Each structure stands twice: as structure tokens, then as C-alpha cells.
Amino acid sequence: MSASDQQVLVNKRLLQGANMPAAGAKILEHTQEAVHQALRKLGYPDEVYELLKEPIRVLTVRIPVKMDDGHVEVFTGYRAQHNDAIGPTKGGIRFHPDVTLEEVKALSIWMSLKCGIFNLPYGGAKGGIVCDPRKMSLGEQERLARGYVRAVSQIVGPTKDIPAPDVYTNAQIMAWMYDEYSRIREYDSPGFITGKPVVLGGSKGRERATALGVCIAAREAVRQLGRELKDCRVLIQGFGNVGSNVASILHDMGVKVVGVSDAGGGLYDERGLDIPRLLEQRDSFGMVTPHFRDVMPNEQFLLQPCDVLIPAALENQITADNAEQIQASVLVEAANGPTTPEADTILERRGVLVVPDVLANAGGVTVSYFEWVQNLQGWYWTEEEVNRRLEAWMVQSLQTIFHTAKTYHVGLRLAAYMVGIRPFAEAMRWRGWV
Numbered sequence: 007m008s009a010s011d012q013q014v015l016v017n018k019r020l021l022q023g024a025n026m027p028a029a030g031a032k033i034l035e036h037t038q039e040a041v042h043q044a045l046r047k048l049g050y051p052d053e054v055y056e057l058l059k060e061p062i063r064v065l066t067v068r069i070p071v072k073m074d075d076g077h078v079e080v081f082t083g084y085r086a087q088h089n090d091a092i093g094p095t096k097g098g099i100r101f102h103p104d105v106t107l108e109e110v111k112a113l114s115i116w117m118s119l120k121c122g123i124f125n126l127p128y129g130g131a132k133g134g135i136v137c138d139p140r141k142m143s144l145g146e147q148e149r150l151a152r153g154y155v156r157a158v159s160q161i162v163g164p165t166k167d168i169p170a171p172d173v174y175t176n177a178q179i180m181a182w183m184y185d186e187y188s189r190i191r192e193y194d195s196p197g198f199i200t201g202k203p204v205v206l207g208g209s210k211g212r213e214r215a216t217a218l219g220v221c222i223a224a225r226e227a228v229r230q231l232g233r234e235l236k237d238c239r240v241l242i243q244g245f246g247n248v249g250s251n252v253a254s255i256l257h258d259m260g261v262k263v264v265g266v267s268d269a270g271g272g273l274y275d276e277r278g279l280d281i282p283r284l285l286e287q288r289d290s291f292g293m294v295t296p297h298f299r300d301v302m303p304n305e306q307f308l309l310q311p312c313d314v315l316i317p318a319a320l321e322n323q324i325t326a327d328n329a330e331q332i333q334a335s336v337l338v339e340a341a342n343g344p345t346t347p348e349a350d351t352i353l354e355r356r357g358v359l360v361v362p363d364v365l366a367n368a369g370g371v372t373v374s375y376f377e378w379v380q381n382l383q384g385w386y387w388t389e390e391e392v393n394r395r396l397e398a399w400m401v402q403s404l405q406t407i408f409h410t411a412k413t414y415h416v417g418l419r420l421a422a423y424m425v426g427i428r429p430f431a432e433a434m435r436w437r438g439w440v
């Protein structure tokens with residue numbers, strides 16, 4: 007990429023940054039509309055929607071952190087708990103400069119939908135801190151992670167709300183948070199958080215679980231079109247926890263991965279990329295393109311020839327601006343919210359099969375649930391057991407959504423919202439809330 011191309015990208019990014027509150031509000035609005043539509047289709051009255059359209063609890067916190075140069079920086083963080091009618095709430099914590107309250111609220115609703123689809127005994131939650139960990143030392147990240155736990159400690163816990171990793175957070179950050187929470191409570195509490203290192207009670211298989219679920223979803227979706235995944239060319243946007251593990255699993259399955267990208271742009275080779283080499287070169291923030299000169303802008307990357315496109319980065323990547331030109335016939339949403347509603351309409355008209363995020367990427371929270379169960383029992387499973395259960399739960403949930411879509415003559419996204427939201431409406435009714 008030339009220096010002027012890079013400058014255009016930087017300017018675009020800055021502009022996107024300036025628009026973040028509006029983008030977050032739009033995501034929340036669209037999520038609310040979809041939840042409303044699903045509830046109406048199921049025949050629930052509007053008072054059910056009134057309670058489900060916003061999280062029942064949201065906490066905004068200010069976290070002072072002593073930076074390495076001695077000055078104190080104050081970070082803003084959020085925790086949104088969507089609904090606790092079924093059980094404690096559950097969902098990841100994101101460290102990212104573009105985090106907004108509205109985005110975190112929408113993400114908490116999506117977490118409820120995932121838990122509903124997979125019959126997990128949880129409601130959804132999500133956390134976020136407005137920060138850029140790529141520009142912070144490990145010590146600064148640790149102080150921020152511990153400060154966040156102190157700030158939200160009243161509303162989280164193994165029977166209240168159980169966090170996990172998300173964008174730019176990982177097993178190390180979960181370990182610091184677990185340690186801080188255990189110190190505050192004065193007892194060891196591994197069930198407080200999932201996605202921990204295995205030696206601290208993390209589940210075997212959790213690190214790859216989201217990606218494994220995505221690959222199973224891709225395999226089953228392609229079969230719906232009468233094809234096999236091993237005969238498809240796959241393009242993956244994002245090379246972090248999810249994207250890189252998707253690439254690794256597909257490579258092991260003998261599938262040709264023709265493109266991968268990160269925040270710096272994309273790499274494409276129609277003969278298939280050397281995935282093991284890219285995995286070795288990738289850094290802890292999912293960057294691999296700095297090792298290459300022939301890097302294309304992300305906008306161009308998404309339009310490259312492929313059969314299956316797997317967005318595994320951030321929201322709003324497939325939009326009305328590029329949906330007409332996307333070449334894939336199957337799109338599997340590994341990221342949360344990668345497709346805008348306008349793009350969804352275009353893709354549906356074009357006959358592209360879209361497996362929605364709340365179905366495709368819920369392997370992560372499913373194995374987080376397995377981790378929590380193992381922590382509560384003190385009885386740990388082998389990786390084979392974890393993967394076998396995940397495979398069975400994924401296939402069952404995919405079949406349920408395909409079947410619901412056919413029965414109600416709706417698209418997969420609306421079917422997923424219907425299946426995901428129904429348990430909350432029912433639980434609230436039994437409890438006498440509505």
C-alpha cells in the first residue's frame with residue numbers, strides 16, 4: 007500500500023471514530039427493531055418488548071490508572087446486563103477506543119439471544135472500556151483490568167454476572183480480573199470469569215471454541231447449498247482470537263483459505279495462503295500484515311473472489327456500499343454485528359446465505375458455560391469432551407434455526423431472534439414480571 011493510500015485509510019478511520027456514538031446508537035436501534043419484530047411474530051404483547059428493549063441494569067464507571075510515566079489517566083468503562091429472568095448474566099469485556107454505551111447495550115442484547123438459542127441458563131451482558139491496549143504497556147493494562155473489576159465488583163460474580171474475553175482482551179486479562187475479584191471477596195472464585203488460562207481453571211478448548219463453532223456453522227451452511235466446505239475458497243476478515251483460529255481449523259480440515267486481513271489491511275492469494283506461517287507471524291493483537299508489502303485496503307479485501315466470507319473483526323463491515331459486490335455465496339458472521347440491515351436486505355435479494363452472529367459465534371459463550379460448570383463442580387473435562395459437546399450443541403442449534411426459518415417463512419436472522427428471545431419472554435411471564 008502506498009503512503010497516500012495509508013493516509014486515506016487513517017483519515018477514514020479518524021472519521022469513523024468521530025462517528026462512533028452515532029454508529030453505536032444505530033446498532034442499538036436496529037437490534038431493538040429486530041427484537042420487536044421477533045416478539046410480534048411470536049405473538050407477545052408490547053409490554054414484553056418494553057422490558058426487553060434495553061438492559062435491566064447498566065453501570066458506567068470511571069477508572070483511574072497510574073500510567074508508567076507517573077501521570078494518572080482516567081478511563082471510562084461500562085457493564086450492561088440485559089436480562090436476568092433466566093439466571094445470572096454472561097458476556098465478554100471489550101477493550102477498544104471505539105467502545106460506546108449504546109454499542110455495549112446492543113452487545114448485551116445479542117448475548118441474551120445467543121444464550122436463548124443455545125439454552126444456556128443465563129441472560130446476556132457485555133462490558134467495555136474505552137481504551138487502546140495496543141498503546142499501553144502490560145503493567146498499564148493490568149492496572150486497568152484490576153481497576154475495572156474493583157469498579158463493577160458489586161454487580162458481578164459467579165451467581166450474578168460472569169465476564170469473559172472479547173475484542174483486545176485475552177486469557178491474561180481474565181487471569182488478572184479473576185485474581186482481583188478473589189482478593190476483594192477474600193475467597194478463590196474461578197466461576198466469576200471464563201476464558202481463563204487452563205492452569206487457573208480455564209476450560210480446555212475455550213480459546214478455539216468460538217472459531218470451532220464458526221467452522222461448524224460454515225460447514226453446515228454450505229451443505230444447505232448442496233456443497234462441501236473442503237471444495238470452497240474462504241476469505242477471513244480479522245486475524246485475532248477468532249479469525250486466526252478459524253484459519254487454523256480450516257487449514258487442518260484441508261479447506262483453502264485464500265485471504266486473511268487485520269486492522270492494517272488484507273492478504274490474498276487465489277492459490278491459498280500459507281496459514282501455518284501466518285499463524286507464526288501474528289502478534290498478540292492479531293496483526294500479521296506488518297510483515298508484508300503487498301497489503302490491500304480492507305474495503306478492497308472484502309470484494310475478493312471466494313465462496314465463503316467470514317467477517318471476524320468488528321461491527322458494520324458489510325454495508326450498502328459493498329454488499330452488491332461481495333462475491334461469496336455464504337457469509338458466516340464470526341464477528342458481532344458485521345452486517346448492517348441495509349446490507350442484509352441486499353444480500354438476501356442476491357441469494358447470499360447469511361448465518362447470523364448470534365448463531366454462528368455462540369460456540370464461545372457455550373464453552374464459557376462449560377467452563378463455569380467445570381469450575382462450580384471442580385471436575386474438569388478433556389478437550390475431546392468439550393469439542394464433542396460443542397459440536398453436538400452447534401449442530402442442534404443450527405438445525406433449530408434452519409427449521410424455524412422454514413416453518414415461519416422468515417430469514418435465518420429473524421428465525422434466530424425468535425428462538426433466542428422466546429425463553430426470556432416465557433421466563434418473565436412465569437416470574438410475573440409481565
Ligand SMILES: NC(=O)C1=CN([C@@H]2O[C@H](COP(=O)(O)OP(=O)(O)OC[C@H]3O[C@@H](n4cnc5c(N)ncnc54)[C@H](O)[C@@H]3O)[C@@H](O)[C@H]2O)C=CC1
Nearest residue numbers: 173174216244245246247248268269292318319341342370
Ligand atoms: N473472542 C471470542 O470468544 C468471541 C469474539 N466474538 C467477536 O468476534 C470478533 C473478533 O473478536 P476477537 O477475535 O476476540 O478479537 P481480537 O481482538 O482477538 O482480534 C480482532 C481482529 O480484528 C482486526 N481488526 C480490527 N479492526 C479491523 C478493521 N477495521 N478491519 C479489519 N480487521 C480489523 C484486528 O487487527 C484483529 O486481527 C468481535 O466482533 C468479537 O465481538 C464473538 C464471540 C466470541
Ligand SMILES: O=C(O)CCC(=O)C(=O)O
Nearest residue numbers: 097098170172370371374
Ligand atoms: O464467552 C462468553 O461468555 C462471552 C463471549 C462474548 O462476549 C460473545 O459471544 O460476544
